[in-house]
Amino acid sequence: xxxxxxxxxxxxxxQSPYHFISKESxxxxxxxxxxxxxxxxxxxxxxxxxxxxxxNSQAKGSAYIEAGNTKIICSVYGPRETERxxxxxxxxxxxxxxxxxxxxACHKRGAWVQGNEEKDLSLxxxxxxxxxxxxxxxxxxxxxxxxxxxxxxxxALSHAVTCASLALADAGIEMYDMVLGCxxxxxxxxxxxxxxxxEVQDDQDGVFVENQGSVTLSLMPNMNQVSGLQSDGxxxxxxxxxxxxxxxxxxxxxxxxxQHTLLKTVRKNAPPSEN
Amino acid sequence: xxxxxxxxxxxxxVLHGVRDDLRVDGRGCEDYRHVEVETDVVSNTDxxxxxxxxxxxxxxxxxxxxxxxxxxxxxxxxxxxFVDCSANATPEFEGRGGEGLGIELSNTLVKVFxxxxxxxxxxxxxxxxxxxxxxxxxxxxxxxxxxxxxxxxMAIKAALFNTKIPKVHxxxxxxxxxxxxxxxxPYDCVRVNVENIPCIVTLCKIGHRHVVDATLxxxxxxxxxxxxxxxxxxxxxxxxxxxxxxxxxxxxxxxxETGKRVGKxxxxxxxxxxxxxxxxxxxxxxxGFLG
Amino acid sequence: xxxxKLCVPGERLCSTEDCIPGTGTYLRHGxxxxxxxxxxxxxNEGEELPVMSVVKExxxxxxxDVGAIVTxxxxxxxxxxxxVHILYVGSTPLKxxxxxxxxxxxxxATEKDxxxxxxxxxxxxxxxxxxxxxxxxxSNYLLTTAENExxxxxxxxxxxxxxxxxxxxxxxxxxxxxxxxxxxxxxxPEYLQA
Numbered sequence: 001x002x003x004x005x006x007x008x009x010x011x012x013x014x015q016s017p018y019h020f021i022s023k024e025s026x027x028x029x030x031x032x033x034x035x036x037x038x039x040x041x042x043x044x045x046x047x048x049x050x051x052x053x054x055x056n057s058q059a060k061g062s063a064y065i066e067a068g069n070t071k072i073i074c075s076v077y078g079p080r081e082t083e084r085x086x087x088x089x090x091x092x093x094x095x096x097x098x099x100x101x102x103x104x105a106c107h108k109r110g111a112w113v114q115g116n117e118e119k120d121l122s123l124x125x126x127x128x129x130x131x132x133x134x135x136x137x138x139x140x141x142x143x144x145x146x147x148x149x150x151x152x153x154x155x156a157l158s159h160a161v162t163c164a165s166l167a168l169a170d171a172g173i174e175m176y177d178m179v180l181g182c183x184x185x186x187x188x189x190x191x192x193x194x195x196x197x198x199e200v201q202d203d204q205d206g207v208f209v210e211n212q213g214s215v216t217l218s219l220m221p222n223m224n225q226v227s228g229l230q231s232d233g234x235x236x237x238x239x240x241x242x243x244x245x246x247x248x249x250x251x252x253x254x255x256x257x258x259q260h261t262l263l264k265t266v267r268k269n270a271p272p273s274e275n
Numbered sequence: 276x277x278x279x280x281x282x283x284x285x286x287x288x289v290l291h292g293v294r295d296d297l298r299v300d301g302r303g304c305e306d307y308r309h310v311e312v313e314t315d316v317v318s319n320t321d322x323x324x325x326x327x328x329x330x331x332x333x334x335x336x337x338x339x340x341x342x343x344x345x346x347x348x349x350x351x352x353x354x355x356x357f358v359d360c361s362a363n364a365t366p367e368f369e370g371r372g373g374e375g376l377g378i379e380l381s382n383t384l385v386k387v388f389x390x391x392x393x394x395x396x397x398x399x400x401x402x403x404x405x406x407x408x409x410x411x412x413x414x415x416x417x418x419x420x421x422x423x424x425x426x427x428x429m430a431i432k433a434a435l436f437n438t439k440i441p442k443v444h445x446x447x448x449x450x451x452x453x454x455x456x457x458x459x460x461p462y463d464c465v466r467v468n469v470e471n472i473p474c475i476v477t478l479c480k481i482g483h484r485h486v487v488d489a490t491l492x493x494x495x496x497x498x499x500x501x502x503x504x505x506x507x508x509x510x511x512x513x514x515x516x517x518x519x520x521x522x523x524x525x526x527x528x529x530x531x532e533t534g535k536r537v538g539k540x541x542x543x544x545x546x547x548x549x550x551x552x553x554x555x556x557x558x559x560x561x562x563g564f565l566g
Numbered sequence: 567x568x569x570x571k572l573c574v575p576g577e578r579l580c581s582t583e584d585c586i587p588g589t590g591t592y593l594r595h596g597x598x599x600x601x602x603x604x605x606x607x608x609x610n611e612g613e614e615l616p617v618m619s620v621v622k623e624x625x626x627x628x629x630x631d632v633g634a635i636v637t638x639x640x641x642x643x644x645x646x647x648x649x650v651h652i653l654y655v656g657s658t659p660l661k662x663x664x665x666x667x668x669x670x671x672x673x674x675a676t677e678k679d680x681x682x683x684x685x686x687x688x689x690x691x692x693x694x695x696x697x698x699x700x701x702x703x704x705s706n707y708l709l710t711t712a713e714n715e716x717x718x719x720x721x722x723x724x725x726x727x728x729x730x731x732x733x734x735x736x737x738x739x740x741x742x743x744x745x746x747x748x749x750x751x752x753x754x755p756e757y758l759q760a
Contacts, residue, residue: 015346060661077662078662079629079662080661080662080663080664081662081663081664081665116378116381116382116385117382119378119382120378120379120382120386123379123382127516127517127518127519130519131499131519131520131521132521132575134592134601137629138629139629139700140629140700140701140707141629169574169575169602169603170603172602172603172604172622174575174590174592174601174602175575175576175601175602176575176576176592176594176599176601177575177576177599178574178575178576211510213390213511213512215514220521220576221576222576222577222578222599223521223576223594224523224524225521225522225523226516226521226522226523226524226527227516227521228516229501229514229515229516229522229527230386230513230514230515230516231511231513231514231515232386232389232390232512232513233390233512234390234392234506234510234511234512235510235511235512236509236510236511237509237511237531237532237535240511240514240531241528241531244524244527244528245524248524258574259574262574262603263572263574263603265603266572266603266604266605266622267572
């Protein structure tokens with residue numbers, strides 16, 4: 001690659017200075033009932049959510065979701081002709097999910113090209129959404145779901161799932177059910193629903209905390225089916241079970257908000273004529 | 276992913292069998308296929324292992340190299356995973372066909388190992404902030420007949436058990452510069468503590484029940500599976516739903532319970548086998564590939 | 567009139583004993599569920615039970631289905647088939663481009679072996695056709711014009727003027743009075759809405 005010699009290039013790898021601040025100054029983990037983001041919510045409350053549909057006029061359907069500092073936008077295109085024709089199963093449609101982070105979304109600047117982590121999240125998103133979409137109604141075609149995380153504060157996958165299912169519904173893609181996502185952070189014996197970035201940070205002081213981990217779950221609320229489940233960290237099976245249960249409850253708390261958002265979008269347009 | 280086509284009648288046959296706790300190859304729902312583990316199979320690696328699980332065959336090589344620690348954790352080494360889906364396993368992997376699966380597998384391995392519990396990463400540090408050991412874990416799929424995750428995790432555990440990292444000393448020269456000195460004795464090496472390394476158990480939901488170690492045929496009958504990585508104490512380090520279907524919460528609880536039980540039971544015989552092989556040293560009988 | 571009921575995907579609407587599932591719904595365990603976000607419509611269509619359907623404000627995305635009448639534009643022809651872009655399904659415009667093929671054998675119902683594609687279509691023609699197959703992995707949608715009502719509806723002559731049909735196989739340019747061959751459709755009033 002030609003190099004512009006007039007320009008002084010920085011080192012290949014650079015770090016944000018904020019990484020080296022002592023952890024104590026940032027640390028404000030939930031003590032008692034109050035959460036780190038200084039809101040009034042308790043450990044088992046989700047962040048207040050703002051959601052809207054139909055912002056992107058170019059796309060078939062779109063949605064925007066905001067939970068605390070996490071901001072996600074999603075567009076749905078299609079159904080359109082499949083690009084790849086090597087699929088043997090032409091009877092049902094193909095769902096394609098793509099999840100990306102804006103370079104400025106996280107604390108550390110990301111690259112524009114999709115990294116391994118984003119590919120993994122895209123796969124997680126796809127597997128969470130697929131059970132909810134009536135793909136057999138779209139033979140020979142492809143539905144594209146593009147999620148862009150504008151700002152990330154805490155695990156983004158759960159909100160991405162919710163946002164994507166809103167966008168799919170806005171696009172008029174037939175679905176068996178809405179898909180809602182929720183994350184819970186388990187530390188020791190405490191559970192924090194919908195954690196922020198500082199809450200999922202491992203304690204870097206070298207103290208190893210037993211039984212710590214995060215669980216992300218996607219739920220189809222009417223069918224009471226779990227369409228996606230991912231966890232990391234080290235947890236006992238009992239805590240895992242409790243975390244899964246907490247996630248399911250979190251999803252049910254989320255449902256009225258999402259329902260309301262969708263109905264509001266439908267209501268904006270004139271009802272069909274009676275005939 | 277390598278798949279087989281299954282007719283409706285075959286599906287029903289498998290489904291009814293699973294309902295009565297009898298699978299096509301005569302196993303019960305919680306039985307593994309015949310497992311063979313062989314360590315130290317590739318001489319150019321620092322540690323290697325080959326695991327065959329029925330007709331699934333994987334080879335893992337571990338190479339230790341000196342690298343720079345990550346700035347966020349200056350006193351730890353790290354692991355790098357790479358899974359290669361070569362066209363050997365199935366012609367579908369030819370060209371870029373296996374790329375997606377390879378990324379999925381290696382990303383899952385990163386998730387499974389991304390906690391301080393599994394491996395003492397501090398032991399891989401040579402001098403904080405400057406040098407550390409990087410363990411490159413390369414997984415090669417030789418044959419695919421379902422249940423790749425379980426076979427790979429067993430092979431990784433065996434390969435890391437077999438890994439011998441050469442001993443190094445840090446000596447300072449006159450100018451105060453640091454130098455890494457490799458021990459002259461090739462047998463002077465450190466081992467990795469693999470006690471806490473988890474094994475992955477994949478549970479496939481078939482009908483109302485779930486089975487472990489599903490063959491490709493059984494996998495084709497199931498809409499969703501759950502993979503759980505369990506340590507020898509029964510701690511769960513990673514859970515993931517894979518496949519296009521969904522599961523009801525009750526069956527998830529049942530599956531994690533089975534996964535924990537099966538996974539816990541997997542460790543003791545594996546460690547015993549590895550220790551036995553180690554004690555035999557050069558006397559042990561070599562099986563070789565696809566033997 | 568009370569305001570119309572709204573629903574979101576996954577909402578249970580009613581039992582199959584009360585209604586017949588229509589568009590935008592699906593059946594599960596004997597109940598009708600919504601699969602779209604929109605207005606719930608109950609219509610009596612002469613059957614014993616009313617039809618329950620969910621309608622979104624905009625027309626729901628239709629895909630070309632077997633038996634559907636589509637309006638398409640010819641993009642290229644060769645001796646064996648004509649390639650087209652499907653523009654409308656029924657009277658609903660498609661947002662995305664779908665490609666189709668009209669094989670030589672499917673141009674007309676009689677004397678199939680004497681069909682010459684370049685005497686039936688020209689690139690740029692607007693054609694009414696019917697979907698006969700969704701095609702397989704290699705091919706696109708397969709279409710047919712082997713009905714009197716199907717075929718070319720709009721065509722331009724070499725001089726660029728819009729031609730008028732003079733028979734089922736010829737069209738004439740109003741400017742030059744030159745005749746060109748086409749598989750002309752006898753347009754039915756119900757298709758004219760498109």
